[in-house]
Amino acid sequence: MQEERQPMGSESLGTLLRSWRDGTFSEIWADWKWIWGYTKRYRRAVWFYTILGVASSTLGLVSAVASKYSIDIITGYDSDRLWFVITVMVASALVGLLLSSVTSRISTKISLRVNNDIQAEVFDRLLGADWKSLNDFASGDLLSRLSTDAGAVSSSAIRWLPDLVVSVYTFIATLAVILHYDWIMALLALASAPFLLLTSRRLIRGMRTHQQEVRQVGSRLMSYETETLHNLDAIKGFGITGRYGAGLRQRQEEFRRASLDYNLFSIRTEILMSVLGSAVQMAAFGYCLYLLWSGKILYGTMTLFLSQGTKLSSAFNALVRTVPSFLSASVSARRIRDLFALEPEPVLPDDGLDRQASRGFTVAAEGVSYGYAPRQLVLTRADFRAAPGETVALVGPSGGGKTTTIRLLLGLVRPQEGRAYLQAADGRQVEMNAGLRRYFSYVPQGNTLLSGTIADNLRMVKPDADDRQLREALEAACAWDFVSAMDGGLNASVGEHGHGLSEGQAQRIAIARALLRDAPVLLLDEATSALDVTTERTILRNLAARYPHKTCIVTTHRPTVISLCRRVYQVSGGRMELLDNDRAQRLAMDF
Template sequence: MSELKGWLDQKLGQLPDDWIGAARWLLGMLGGYRARLGLLSALRTLTVLLGVASAAVNRGVIDAAVSHADGIWLAIGLFVVVQVSTSAVSIGLSWFSTMLGERLSNHLREELYRRLLGGRWDALTGHHSEQLLSRLTSDVSSISSGLTGTAVSLLAMVVQAVAAFALLIHYDASLALFVAVLTPVAVLTSAVLSIRLRMLQQKVQQAEADYRQRAQETIAHIEVVKAFGAESDEAETLSKLQGEHERLVAQRALLSAVANGVMSFTFVGAYLFAFLHGILGIMGGTVTYGTFVAFLSLVSQVQSSLASLGGILPRAASVMASVARVREVAAFEQEAPVRVDAPSGAPSPALGIEARDVSFSYGAGGAGGQSQAVLSGLSCSIAPGEVVALMGLSGAGKTTLVRLLLGLLEPTSGTLTLTCDGMPQSCIEARPRVGYVPQGNTLFSGTIRENLQVGNADASDGEIERALADVSALDFVSSLPEGLGTRIGERALGLSEGQAQRISIARALLRRSGLLLLDEATSALDEATELSIMRSLRERKPRPTCVLITHRREVLPFCDRVLALRSGPDGGGCLVEESVPTS
């Protein structure tokens, strides 16, 4: 218990600054949805007021019926109006709440997704993809449900508690006093237990994230799992993760049952007291039948509203935890804004590359000042239209250099620029004029046409066919049952690795770029197809500048120059020019 008290003191000390900052950020993200949430809160408040009014109206109807009073039909009319109004408002509230929650979730996801897409590459790759997806899905859903549920219900619960309690005092002050003393005790007890529940909930969420992350990676690399015969080991690992998740869920369920039990027994006690108090009052002639029914309704309303208010803090804490996780992503450093125009009818002029004493280290400026030198003092000039092979041992920094040329990373020191018609530009500014074919399979689920149009959404069928012909892919695509409309699955399921590589190269050609970066782009192709593609690249008019990362010396005769990355004195790679073989 002392551990819980210490944790509670620490958290309560942090709440004002953390929550106020989170609330301000969230209000800024909501935009025009603030007014809609206000309307939702007003509708819920109207609903609870109708509920309190219903208790008074029901009392009048019952007492008028028992006493055969002349105002019975007026009372019945009020009863009908209140019931119909309550039903109508509830129906509208249900529809409005559902639609607002969905649209609010979509709004927040869209805003967050834009931040992810615009974030710096190194910031994004520092997080596991499953964790980022969890923020886009689970955390956004938690925030949306918290706003449309907990937040907008706060005013309604306060109004219901005050109105029902005031009417209860009007009918019987002693009964109201008993409820006022007993109910808050149960609410506070339950709230303390709910704090412990939140601690367990965080552990449950982390255990679930660990399970999902492991399952995602296992499915993504299923061929490796099968190749090494590791199915049983992976199944056992997931079973252990599930077991830990189940253990935490069991603890949470037990504590939840205790908290609910305390609340339930206390509420039952108050309800029984109200029931017996009313029965004795009827027997003694001090309480009417209508007042007795009103007692039971009002006590239930006071209890339910106070119970909801007692659960506000832990629920709000859970929502704010999701807000903090989402803010972490929204705070990713954004890339400099770049104007990205759709490719025009004319190809981009060939770009030149100017590198002056470029060095790059991963982790520079990180914790403890630790860094890993990858490139050191790299200098070179590549003229527009040149085809340059970039070679070197694995890990020498070739892919890092490509990421620098794409503007995904920035040099630790030195300058790296791309020139267009003699005018220097930063790599990120010139990115719209760069075509890129990365290592591995980078096609999306969808049709072949949709994958190709990632390079140029406005590409005509003629342009698509020319690009496919240049990479020796037109014949195999045309032979497919649906041609360009053929759907491929995740990780290009349905195509061979070589076919997928050719589609990726054609996608880059459709960009009409002035610089083409090929990172092991032909590694899965047979020699004849690879040489045919290299020949097509050299014969393109106009010919883009091409930087080709390769380990195959057979393609070197198609290159104007060969640059090799060699290890420098400080461990970073530096460029050394090699002779181009003639055959």
């Protein structure tokens, strides 16, 4: 069968388009579509910025033409129009200066605003993102995207299009001025264009690959620094700071190598452009001398050609230079889009549930199965129930699935089978979701205090709490004695992660914070693990006596806690088992 032949011209155009439409370019296209959509709200400012740029470029041209006339006037001894021409020259230069200063000020203002907006929006997305998808990112990587990538997008998003428009305009206007005086000269100025068109695809792809590599290695470096600083005590404790110093240097070396590779690629590209530009300029200069020698142009026109030739090549360079910033913005946009694409936590409607809050809530799971990885279930068809006024324990070996159960009850992760729900006193049931967390007070494992005063840490969950309420919560958590003895009392400062407090003191403040929130459900995940037995018992008794209607769920390895609980669930080997009284007592004795 004979293939249908396309006309020659459209076939080569088709091949060209196909070769441009490979993965790289469709990615760049998608990234820029996103940037374009994102910056819609700043469009008016961008146009204003563009108009200022075009005006300042026009004034530059006016000044150049005026200087041509002034030279022609002087060399021709025609002094009548000299003052007019000089006035135009000086005025256009001054107004041009003013415009470029205003443009710089405006662009800085807009790009700062865009940067803040992107950072704030990404930050909000991170806070509202689904727990599991957020867990795929290292904190250093997130920080790098928040700072470096947001900065690259914000500066390019605002400047790139105006810069492109101004460069294209300057290029065309300058070319038009030259064309007005001599078309061969204009043609010479364009001599490098076909070569650039042919090489552009390779250059663009190379540049994008290098930029992606530099960003990824930069992110890895930042993740390493963040994690090391986060775990400094452990690293020092093992006496392995030297190894971590070496680790940093190794990652720095990777970053240095990636950056230098990119730099080499840029230098090669620059050399290529400069050689090309110089060849074109020399040809133009030679042709200019020929025109002057043959008496076809005057000195003024020659000055105009030379100055505009330089301007043309710098406009052309500016045009070429928009490519790396265009690509850099697209690489950063992709990394930010990854964060925008994070699945948000679902919030389900729970009309009128607030009216039931004073009567407490039952927390329940029925036939729940869950695993972090496919075919590796941590829980299989688990049942669980904790009613208002009950303290229920989750026990089991380390890695058994206690914290995972808490995550399911908080709606941080969702069951792959079965359901976890909150049941109000009127019998209404609402599946666990982010919206229900207002009914929970949660004390997670580990130190969760933030830098600031003790009062700041407590008011984090109830900003309008007065000092009396803070004191009551601290008393219930057996923390008031040591807080009142601290210099500054409630206003004593603590560092990041409760630096300046003992582990047990930090735990007691975290419990006080949960109590201050006064939510119907209290979740304590190993929240008393660092306390002595007497203090632990006192706190649990305080809870039962002062908050008799709360639903309280604790995960623990301690017998002290088990003996105070209404029910005990053992989570182990993927199963959740409700222990009868005897087994619970035996378990408490076995510890």
